[in-house]
Amino acid sequence: MDTRELQALYDLALRLSGVHDLDALLQDVVAQARRLLDVDIAYLALPGDDGALTIEVTDGSLGPRLRGVRLAPRVGVAGRVADRGEPVRSADYLADRDLLRSDAVDRVVREEGLRTIVGVPLRLRGRVDGVLMIAQRSVRDFTGREMAFLTSLASFAAVAIANARLITGHRRAAAELTAANDELRRRVDGAERAARVHGRMLGVALRGGGAEEVVLAVSAEFPGTVLLVDDRDRPRVAASGGAVRTAAPPAGDSPAAAFAAERRTRRDGRTVTVPVASAHTYFGALRVTPDAPLHDRDVRVLEGAAMTLALVLVVERAVGDAERRTADDLVERLVAGRVGDEAAFARRARPLGLDPRVPHRVLVVDAADDARVQARLDDLVREHGGIAARLRGRPVAFVRADKDVLRAFAATLGATCGLGGPAAGAAGLAAAHADAAACATVLRSLAREGACAAPADLGPYRYLLSRSGRADADRFVRATLGPLLDHDERRGGDLVRTADAFLGGGRRHTATAAALHIHPNTLYQRLDRITALLGAGWRDGDRALDVQLALRLHRLAADLGGDPPPNP
Incomplete structure (x- = not known):
């Protein structure tokens, strides 16, 4: 090789030593081979695990058909180069009968229009790591110097490819090691976090x-x-x-x-x-x-x-269930008047939130043992102080809050509520509860579902909440409805309920008969009997108002039952 060719190889060696990406390196090798030897096409094939060669890169190809072609062992120029480990040339490939042939390879050669094909091995440490090929679309006689130059180029390429593969392997190993270290660090961090969280959780549970x-x-x-x-x-x-x-x-x-x-x-x-x-x-x-x-x-x-x-x-x-049972028992004793030693009772009550020395208001909710309502009452007493319990099938709370707060709270429950108090001391708190419970009962009897009332909100019905008021109401009821009450008591009749339904239903005969589930003629007979007992005019004017009020008081007193607490 002359000085120019040696300089070209030196420049190429420097160039290839700086390329570490294998795909880019292979492409550069075939491009330089084509340029330096002035051929129509150059390509490079690498062996697979099965010994077959695959054309990986091309330069000068007419299309994509050549790239990816697989060459079985010993087939064609490239197969013979790989098998013998020495340069092979075919002056006119399709006419060369000395080579093993493949229809697929022949078809590609024919499509590319190739005539002369030359291949040299990429040798490194006695091993063939690939084949560098050049080809001409006309018959060309490559000189010995050109063959030597191509062989030297292939040797440089073999070293560069080995280095690129080594560097790629190192990079891959480094990346895998980094990924493994990152994963290990994440696992350690996760384990430390899990241990830390578990320790905190365990501490919370233990204390x-x-x-x-x-x-x-x-x-x-x-x-x-x-x-x-x-x-x-x-x-x-x-x-x-x-x-x-x-x-x-x-x-x-x-x-x-x-x-x-x-x-x-x-x-x-x-x-x-x-x-x-x-x-x-x-x-x-x-x-x-x-x-x-x-x-x-x-x-x-x-x-x-x-x-x-x-x-x-x-x-x-x-703990909540135990406290609930304790709270229920304590409130039951308070309301039933079974407090005993009031100082001892106060000592039991204060840890549960009830301090009898401090004024409380009482809220009674006319609802079954509704867990939702009970939970809301628990929140209420936690916020304002007091105690919540279940008493006689009703949620109840003794709360240190003003009336407006309790009314606003009751409005959010959607249930009928009675208010009592404020009151302090065992007797006062029991009386406040009686007022609140009676208010809830009166509201229910008056069909005022969802309302909230204290005794002062009940109008004339508030008199039912005290003993003297109940006695006055009883006298009024007896004076107004006495004959009806006596009739029903003696004969087991239903005149009181008939009168209540008739006046409460707007004195409409058909609607009243339907409400009582009786025939209209039966209703007329009952109304005549009521007139005979109460006198004419009981269903008209002021007299009708008195009768209707007496009927309501009678019904409410029956719903309230028992004796009201003494007057404060």
Whole structure:
């Protein structure tokens, strides 16, 4: 080789040594071979695991057909080069009968219009790592110097390819090692977080902490918002960054509805909702909306936190049930007048929230043992001070709050409520409860569902709440309805109820008969009998108002039952 060719090889060696991307390197090799040897096309084939060669890159091809062609061992010029490990030339390939042929290769050669094809091995340490090919679309006699130049170029290319593969392998190994280190670091961080959260959860459970502490601990570990809802999806506590936040109802599907059928963790985008449940009881759900997506290991930490929450809530419920029974018993004794030593009673009552020395108002809710109402009363007494209980099938609260607060609270319940007090001392609190219970009963009897009233709101019916008032009302009822009452008592009749229904229904005969489930003729007979007993005019004018008031007082007194408390 002359000086120019040596300089070209030196420049090429420098160029190839700086290319570490294998695909780019292969493309550069064939491009330089085509340029330096001034041929129509150059291409390079690399062996696979099965020994077959695959043409990886081309330069000068008429189309994409040549790239990707597979050459079986010993087939064609490239196959013979790889088999013998030495340069091979074919002056006119399609006419060369000395080579093993392949229809697929012949077809591509024909489509490319190739005539003379030359191949040299990419040898390194006695091993053939590929074949560099050049071809001409006319018959060309390559000189010995050109063949030597091509062989030297292939040797440089073999070294450069080996280096590129080595560097690529190192980079891949480094990337895999970095990824493994990152994954290990994430696993260690996750394990440390899990241990840290578990330790905090265990500490909360062991010292008798509440659900709020658990939620705060979770929010301190998971940036974002953490919300605990109860079994009816009502927000119980929300936290972010280890601090309590305003709790808002959960958006999206109802966790309670979802977990009624299956109790398993749900993921909706970034939000993770974990059921808080024991073996037989669903307490609610822990909903976490993180600032960054959570990994599976983070979800497992949340599931562990939910288990701790379930344990805390089981204990809370057991303690709450015990306190409820204690509160129910204490209020029952107070209302029934079985206080005994008032000082001793006060010592029992104060830890439960009731201080008899301090004025309280009493709220009685005319509802069955509704868990929702009871929970609301518990919240009320926690906020204002006092005690909530269940008494004779009704939720009741003794609260240190003013009347306007209780009226506003009652309006949110959607239930009929009676108010009593303020009062202090065992006797005063019992009397206030009697007033509140009687008010609730009167409102129900008057069909004023959802209303809230204190004794002063009942108008003439308030007299039924005291002994002297009840006696006055009884005298008025006896003076107005005496003959009817006596008739019904002697004969087991129904004239009082008939008169009440007739006047209360606007004196409409058909409607009254339907309400009493009797024939209209029967109604007329009863009305005539009432007229005979009370005298003409009982259904008209002021007399009718007196009769109707007496009927209501009689009905309310029956609903109230028993003796009212003495006058204050």
